Amino acid sequence: MYVSSFAAEMRREIDAIKADGLYKTERVITTPQDRSVSTVGPDRQSSALNFCANNYLGLANHPDIRAAAHAALDSHGLGMASVRFICGTSDLHIALEKTVSQFLEVDDTILYNSCFDANTGFFETLLGSEDAVISDQLNHASIIDGIRLSKAQRHRYPSGDMDALESCLKAADDCRRKVIATDGVFSMDGEIAKLADICDLAEKYGALVFVDDSHGLGVIGATGRGSAEHQGVLGRVDIFAGTFGKALGGGCGGFIAGRHEVVSLLRQRSRPYLFSNAMPPPIVASTLKAFELLVSEDWRLRHLKEVTARFRTEMTAHGFSLGGNEHPISPVMLGDARLAAQMSAALLEAGLYAVGFWYPVVPQGMARIRVQLSAAHTVADVDWAVDQFAAIGRRFGAIK
Template sequence: MSTSLSERLSQELGSLRESGLLIHPRVLERANRARTRVDGREVINLASNNYLGFADHPALKARAEQYLREWGVGAGAVRTIAGTLKIHEDFERQIADFKHTGSALVLHSGFTTNQGVLGGLLREGDLVVSDELNHASIIDGLRLTKATKKVFKHADPEDLRRLLSEHDTDGLKLVVTDGVFSMDGDVAPLDRLVAVAREFGAVTYVDDAHGSGVMGAQGRGTVHHFGFEYADDVIQVGTLSKAWGGVGGYAAGHQNLRELLINRARPYLFSTAQPPAVVGALSAALDEVQRDPSLMERLWANTRYFKAELEGLGFDHMNSETPITPVVFGEASAAFEASRRLFDLGIFAVGLGFPTVPRNLARIRNIVTAEHTREDLDQALSAYAQVGRALGVIR
């Protein structure tokens, strides 16, 4: 007898519940800002990716309203039929200019961007060598291709060299890495990875979801930080939902990349175009980060202060180099309990355990933003000190 839908749902949910992996997202009752209201409690928010405070920024809301009134609620079609509005192409030129690349194309999310670009670019006979800690969207995107896939040790140029030397091909060779790794907060050594890729004629593909708006001059990203923004053998992809405060994804690089993706990227070909209000908000975000250098200055000042104070308290933040600041609690149960206690003290910070992160490295991932005040950070640090001592993580 076949399994019923009810049985399948009960089995799967029961399994998740027993393993402690069943998710119940907390609900924000106000805009996603440095201070917000979550599940009925006023909290300091260390859980969001709103690096520059753009999710509720007045300039972005004003541009969104302007585009909404002028262009309507939706685009009305996929881009290749009747959904490409002038504002879509204007925004893509704006991204290409900002990223210093030959072209850019906007898709619907960072996740679907990796699916679309990897699926549109790679074919049987190609070789992909991917960092072992790359984002799930890269892993899933590569699963959809017929390219030969190899995995190199995290941020290890020598292991990358070994794999490229052992697996030659007449097809395209692609080295794939995150720019900033979302769980540990470390930065890919692009200077060394690109050098190794070039030894073997490989293209470097950088998912800069957590680097765009954070790294490089005016937030141009990790590729810009390492000086490769004009290189035709480097492809940049990322999301528009983190530092940029909206939703969507982008691919930027060689002048012909955009045209190929328009014809081959399935998420682009089969999804209705972005709503005008979203395009307006994102366009304003790129303008604002270039107009106001204090945004990134505050982001990094807050980052340095928070990390230094955590170190002083005795916490391990895994030598994070970016605003992503993990605080290690070891066992998943300890990280989840710490998150609950912090929430009771008015700090919204989420615990992460296996399989999201390795066993014995369960943590709370904190992201400070440009919008946090010193008072916010001091209150969070005081709560961390109290919880860390109560759980025996620090003295």
């Protein structure tokens, strides 16, 4: 009886989400992640240019990436069937940790199966009730959940508001450890955190700076080293978190990188690290290859910057309002959830895959279609996408 009642309550909640036009569906794709994908709809299969993936460098289906994964599958097997401290550490894991450390110019790195795991593992391990964490209001859900798992005092400041951040630091002045936690790039808006100002305040008040650079690593900065390089503070950030599931091959896995002492303590006590299987060797090997390609095929960063600027300029000229500024995350701000859902569906019908976001993924009244540019896109792709947005935007009254 109880189970039936519980199920009925869940159905009512789902029906309410549908009635509000907020129900999210998952589009099934039948091809590798790339510039274009084949999608399966309710009644047919179609091909679409892909403008909604985190495949910033266009490496997700790179032949060298796939070859590295195949080679590691043959040499190291599919998985480690164990956690790292038992018999789950391979030479490939050590190589990737060293590569990340050298790339970000830090002492050491620890791998996780996802950046979500890395963030939840970091805060609960390093911070106790005597400590404080000061978090940007727009931080990723993994940072928010990680902070909730810790016993630290919690302070939150409006995104990018340095006066509010300073007030939070003053309020936490008596705490043992103070950590300022921020995304390097805010994933819903494409805004880049004010890391230079954050580092200045951290040094003034004796705080550590924690940056989740999942959408910055491999994407911005002169050599792809992310938001810290982009703002000239690469040596001033204390702890980095990041993912390999976006620009760096699109597989999975995450990391924490920083001082030896931080990483060593995480290896001893971080629960997601201690109680989860090690990253699969084929994914580790393909990620190592992605770092090589980031350096050897540096045209990808330059082209990504070019197509991003073109999309933003042309969309603005048509009357659309875009969030962020120079990042490949280029959200087309629409406000209304139904409008975002309707336009997203119409774009897909036209052959352009770009997903609408609305509450609770973003705040109420802030619905958008989040476009993400890739080095795999051509200039012609971008121009065609803008034309589709313009035609469909006029049809639905989003622009004149």
